[in-house]
Amino acid sequence: MAAHNTVATSNARKQVAAGGWLWGAVRRNGAGYLFLAPWLIGFFCLTLGPALVSLYLSFTNYDLLTTPEFVGMQNYVRMATADPKFIASIRVTLLYVALSVPLKLAFALAVAMVLNRGMRGLPFYRAIFYLPSLLGTSVAIAVLWRQLFAADGMVNSLLAQFGVEGPSWISNPNYSLYTLVVLSVWQFGSPMIIFLAGLRQIPVDMYEAASLDGASPARQFFRITLPLLSPVIFFNVVIQTIEAFKAFTPAFIISGGSGGPINSTLFYTLYLYQEAFSYFRMGYASALAWVLVVLIAVFTAFSFLTTKYWVHYDD
Amino acid sequence: MATTIQLNKIEKRYEAHIVIPGIDLEIKPGAFTVFVGPSGCGKSTLLRMIAGLESISGGELMIDGVRVNDVAAAKRGIAMVFQSYALYPHMSVYKNLAFGLETAGYKRDEIDRRVRAAAETLQIKDYLPRKPKALSGGQRQRVAIGRSIVRDPKIFLFDEPLSNLDAELRVQMRVEITKLHERLGNTMIYVTHDQVEAMTMADQIVVLRAGQVMQAGSPLELYNAPVDQFVAGFIGSPKMNFVPVQIADATGVLLDGQRIETGQVLEGPVGTPLTMGIRPEHISVSDGTGQAIGEARVELVEHLGVSTVLHARLAVGAETLIVVLPGQQPCRSGDVVSLRTDPGLCHLFAADGRALRN
Amino acid sequence: MTDAVHEVPGRASTHPRLTGTVRHVLLIAISFVMIYPILWMLSGSLRPADELFGGDAGLMPSQVTLQAYSDGWFGLQVTFGRFFANSLIIAVLATVGNVLAASLVAFAFARLKFSGQKFWFALMLGTLMLPYHVTLIPQYVMFRSLGWVNTWWPLILPKYFAVDAFFIFLMVQFFRGIPRELDDAARMDGCSPWRIYRKIILPLSMPVLATAAIFSFIWTWEDFFGPLIYISEMSQYTVQLGLRSFIDSSGTSSWNELFAMSLLSLVPIFLIFLFFQRLLIEGIATTGMKR
Numbered sequence: 032m033a034a035h036n037t038v039a040t041s042n043a044r045k046q047v048a049a050g051g052w053l054w055g056a057v058r059r060n061g062a063g064y065l066f067l068a069p070w071l072i073g074f075f076c077l078t079l080g081p082a083l084v085s086l087y088l089s090f091t092n093y094d095l096l097t098t099p100e101f102v103g104m105q106n107y108v109r110m111a112t113a114d115p116k117f118i119a120s121i122r123v124t125l126l127y128v129a130l131s132v133p134l135k136l137a138f139a140l141a142v143a144m145v146l147n148r149g150m151r152g153l154p155f156y157r158a159i160f161y162l163p164s165l166l167g168t169s170v171a172i173a174v175l176w177r178q179l180f181a182a183d184g185m186v187n188s189l190l191a192q193f194g195v196e197g198p199s200w201i202s203n204p205n206y207s208l209y210t211l212v213v214l215s216v217w218q219f220g221s222p223m224i225i226f227l228a229g230l231r232q233i234p235v236d237m238y239e240a241a242s243l244d245g246a247s248p249a250r251q252f253f254r255i256t257l258p259l260l261s262p263v264i265f266f267n268v269v270i271q272t273i274e275a276f277k278a279f280t281p282a283f284i285i286s287g288g289s290g291g292p293i294n295s296t297l298f299y300t301l302y303l304y305q306e307a308f309s310y311f312r313m314g315y316a317s318a319l320a321w322v323l324v325v326l327i328a329v330f331t332a333f334s335f336l337t338t339k340y341w342v343h344y345d346d
Numbered sequence: 347m348a349t350t351i352q353l354n355k356i357e358k359r360y361e362a363h364i365v366i367p368g369i370d371l372e373i374k375p376g377a378f379t380v381f382v383g384p385s386g387c388g389k390s391t392l393l394r395m396i397a398g399l400e401s402i403s404g405g406e407l408m409i410d411g412v413r414v415n416d417v418a419a420a421k422r423g424i425a426m427v428f429q430s431y432a433l434y435p436h437m438s439v440y441k442n443l444a445f446g447l448e449t450a451g452y453k454r455d456e457i458d459r460r461v462r463a464a465a466e467t468l469q470i471k472d473y474l475p476r477k478p479k480a481l482s483g484g485q486r487q488r489v490a491i492g493r494s495i496v497r498d499p500k501i502f503l504f505d506e507p508l509s510n511l512d513a514e515l516r517v518q519m520r521v522e523i524t525k526l527h528e529r530l531g532n533t534m535i536y537v538t539h540d541q542v543e544a545m546t547m548a549d550q551i552v553v554l555r556a557g558q559v560m561q562a563g564s565p566l567e568l569y570n571a572p573v574d575q576f577v578a579g580f581i582g583s584p585k586m587n588f589v590p591v592q593i594a595d596a597t598g599v600l601l602d603g604q605r606i607e608t609g610q611v612l613e614g615p616v617g618t619p620l621t622m623g624i625r626p627e628h629i630s631v632s633d634g635t636g637q638a639i640g641e642a643r644v645e646l647v648e649h650l651g652v653s654t655v656l657h658a659r660l661a662v663g664a665e666t667l668i669v670v671l672p673g674q675q676p677c678r679s680g681d682v683v684s685l686r687t688d689p690g691l692c693h694l695f696a697a698d699g700r701a702l703r704n
Numbered sequence: 705m706t707d708a709v710h711e712v713p714g715r716a717s718t719h720p721r722l723t724g725t726v727r728h729v730l731l732i733a734i735s736f737v738m739i740y741p742i743l744w745m746l747s748g749s750l751r752p753a754d755e756l757f758g759g760d761a762g763l764m765p766s767q768v769t770l771q772a773y774s775d776g777w778f779g780l781q782v783t784f785g786r787f788f789a790n791s792l793i794i795a796v797l798a799t800v801g802n803v804l805a806a807s808l809v810a811f812a813f814a815r816l817k818f819s820g821q822k823f824w825f826a827l828m829l830g831t832l833m834l835p836y837h838v839t840l841i842p843q844y845v846m847f848r849s850l851g852w853v854n855t856w857w858p859l860i861l862p863k864y865f866a867v868d869a870f871f872i873f874l875m876v877q878f879f880r881g882i883p884r885e886l887d888d889a890a891r892m893d894g895c896s897p898w899r900i901y902r903k904i905i906l907p908l909s910m911p912v913l914a915t916a917a918i919f920s921f922i923w924t925w926e927d928f929f930g931p932l933i934y935i936s937e938m939s940q941y942t943v944q945l946g947l948r949s950f951i952d953s954s955g956t957s958s959w960n961e962l963f964a965m966s967l968l969s970l971v972p973i974f975l976i977f978l979f980f981q982r983l984l985i986e987g988i989a990t991t992g993m994k995r
Binding site: 056059060062063064065066067068069070071072073074076077078080081082084085088095142145146150152156157158159160161162163165166167168169170171172174175176177178179185217221224225227228273276277279280283284287300303304307308313316317319320321323324327328331 | 745
């Protein structure tokens with residue numbers, strides 16, 4: 032009887048302990064998870080869930096109206112072997128990334144260097160240079176670009192004053208992509224501001240010491256500015272590249288949604304949009320989306336792997 | 347009226363990392379208790395556990411005999427003054443004082459009455475409409491104390507409240523806090539790393555080290571009878587001198603070959619190494635009375651006016667002793683002096699740091 | 705934080721040869737090239753319709769008229785007034801959602817303690833890099849099955865679930881800079897986490913809330929892809945969609961009207977830029993926003 036009693040009380044104690052543990056956990060974590068709730072719901076219902084569904088859809092044929100039909104790797108195989116438009120879009124996008132990102136960043140850095148070190152009128156210049164970035168992806172700017180580089184646009188009428196007859200930039204497949212590269216470079220303002228902030232972090236006395244040592248401005252640039260700025264450069268490269276991969280609106284507006292002429296402005300995202308919302312090949316479009324993720328992931332991973340060779344961290 | 351706090355085996359762990367392995371302590375009603383110890387000794391953590399800002403990993407915290415481990419901070423009847431004052435920067439002084447009362451749902455006129463009374467007590471009436479930014483360090487400190495007073499708490503906690511003030515203000519605020527305690531009579535706990543603050547303010551000092559209470563007692567108990575070498579070294583300024591000695595016989599030790607009568611019975615075989623502690627102010631020079639320690643060469647003299655501090659190197663053993671002599675002494679570096687002390691005021695510590703007592 | 709933006713006067717030039725006047729001339733030239741297209745668009749919008757398009761790269765119209773603005777405004781079956789109203793409502797609601805949700809979540813990450821915190825934070829950062837195309841199609845399928853295609857819900861509702869991790873990140877950075885002892889003091893004052901959020905953290909975070917609100921507004925205002933996919937009925941169009949229809953319906957024949965409407969669509973952004981330039985630039989400098 033006595034033994035029985037002890038067992039009973041120890042069980043009861045265990046239960047209390049378990050209940051107390053649960054209650055304690057709720058008390059400690061409840062508030063945190065309540066505040067986190069909006070994001071948690073969003074993450075599961077709008078990010079993780081859809082991402083998994085899209086991964087599944089990428090192995091199906093799905094036209095939005097009938098049930099998805101599982102086709103295994105077929106979408107990916109078609110992409111690699113039987114889809115010239117896919118190849119074209121990859122080519123256009125890579126070319127765009129490879130041209131626009133370095134040019135834009137080089138320009139941003141150059142202007143930031145000129146602006147650096149508290150010159151008079153800096154806020155004014157900074158504002159002017161930043162404005163195009165802010166107007167960024169709006170349709171209005173794409174409209175403007177279309178007219179700037181039209182056959183009878185501003186650029187050609189400027190050239191005409193020098194006796195040069197310019198081509199129709201927008202409708203010539205040899206040039207159309209470059210007009211978009213120019214548009215991207217025109218929007219160098221936000222990386223420039225990041226560069227400016229980075230340059231501010233470099234102590235002036237480093238330059239003063241280098242000058243005393245007789246280092247030329249070029250040497251100072253390569254030996255002080257670039258190494259100390261490399262984390263910022265790295266950051267800008269990664270962000271701008273990802274953004275360039277995702278560019279959509281200007282190509283859509285300038286080509287009227289076609290990616291033409293002759294697929295010369297068929298950005299990857301534009302092709303994805305066409306497959307999904309013009310032809311309703313949702314399975315194929317999902318596969319395209321995942322290839323984009325892989326492209327971006329590979330690029331980012333690669334960038335991070337190279338950091339140890341060129342990015343200089345203080346600590 | 348005043349409140350008792352009792353700590354039974356209080357523990358603090360962060361996952362596997364043990365910060366406080368278990369503290370037993372009783373804080374008497376109305377006492378001004380100071381937690382003192384080097385940084386990282388767990389004194390602030392202990393205070394924050396009492397406040398309810400930090401969860402208690404084990405043991406029991408009792409306030410007036412009631413277990414409050416799981417009682418929310420604001421419900422424990424405790425107010426706290428923080429090191430950085432933690433005044434709400436976006437609220438006026440008035441709002442800062444009123445905020446806790448508003449949160450507790452007090453009526454407007456009651457809040458107003460209390461805020462004005464606290465402002466009166468602390469002489470901050472003129473600053474009520476100002477933002478904390480517009481106040482000096484001392485004024486901010488007063489507002490922080492005012493914020494704790496308005497809620498009429500049973501217990502006040504202070505977490506190094508004076509460390510951001512300059513030396514002069516610190517002395518002044520020290521006096522004010524002591525007076526406040528005398529007037530209110532509440533139980534107060536005060537954390538500091540400054541032993542001078544501890545000695546001047548405390549009814550009871552609790553010396554902490556590595557999450558453990560080394561000794562708890564009145565300032566003079568700690569000064570006169572430290573339980574170990576750590577407390578002995580921590581309390582008192584300049585620090586107590588420690589010199590290695592060996593047991594010579596039943597009541598004497600050898601310091602550099604010279605026998606010193608300790609006046610206490612020593613256990614252990616002859617030759618056992620011990621540490622002798624002598625407070626700088628307990629050493630005299632030349633022909634004073636007491637036990638001779640040995641000849642020493644003065645290496646440095648600091649004239650403080652009220653006293654003279656010598657750094658003297660023993661001729662034989664080469665230990666440097668610090669000596670505080672009253673008044674202004676005509677010593678110069680290079681002088682050779684003979685040091686003496688009262689053996690009754692000396693301390694002996696075993697190899698493990700424990701103080702030897704009769 | 706402000707360090708990046710405050711000018712440091714009187715510092716030595718790093719390019720001794722490129723001093724003073726030369727530098728200003730260079731910068732003014734670049735500035736001019738930068739804004740020339742926009743000025744050209746402005747001048748184009750003020751020209752009469754019969755002034756030949758390619759005839760003039762200059763900025764001075766032969767004759768100034770607001771005809772293009774009134775013609776353009778009523779150029780489609782639905783007036784641009786409607787598009788502006790639509791865009792404004794969507795942008796305001798989306799902004800409120802973004803700021804509200806992101807600040808709640810950032811508060812949890814920056815100021816509260818709970819188990820799994822690091823894990824969720826890492827996941828949240830991970831979604832920063834994820835291109836939205838991955839979730840696009842299932843989201844579309846989901847909203848379609850809810851009957852929300854051709855409504856504004858898909859453009860607004862997700863913002864209330866903090867889907868743009870960028871704003872969370874921005875606010876976490878700011879919240880972490882607020883002294884922790886303020887939370888401790890507030891807890892001693894009896895505040896619940898909600899009251900700490902509401903009465904301490906939010907009032908002290910006005911700069912970052914404003915920055916997030918401004919960017920959120922601009923990005924929603926400029927968003928073309930979302931409305932393009934979800935909105936098909938003209939009465940529900942945003943300004944961006946309206947412009948696109950305008951191109952399709954008139955081509956380049958009424959380019960002056962197109963310019964007029966395009967410029968109008970930029971006016972809210974210009975205004976924000978004018979009044980909140982400092983916040984925008986600080987926001988970029990401290991967090992490295994994409995654009």
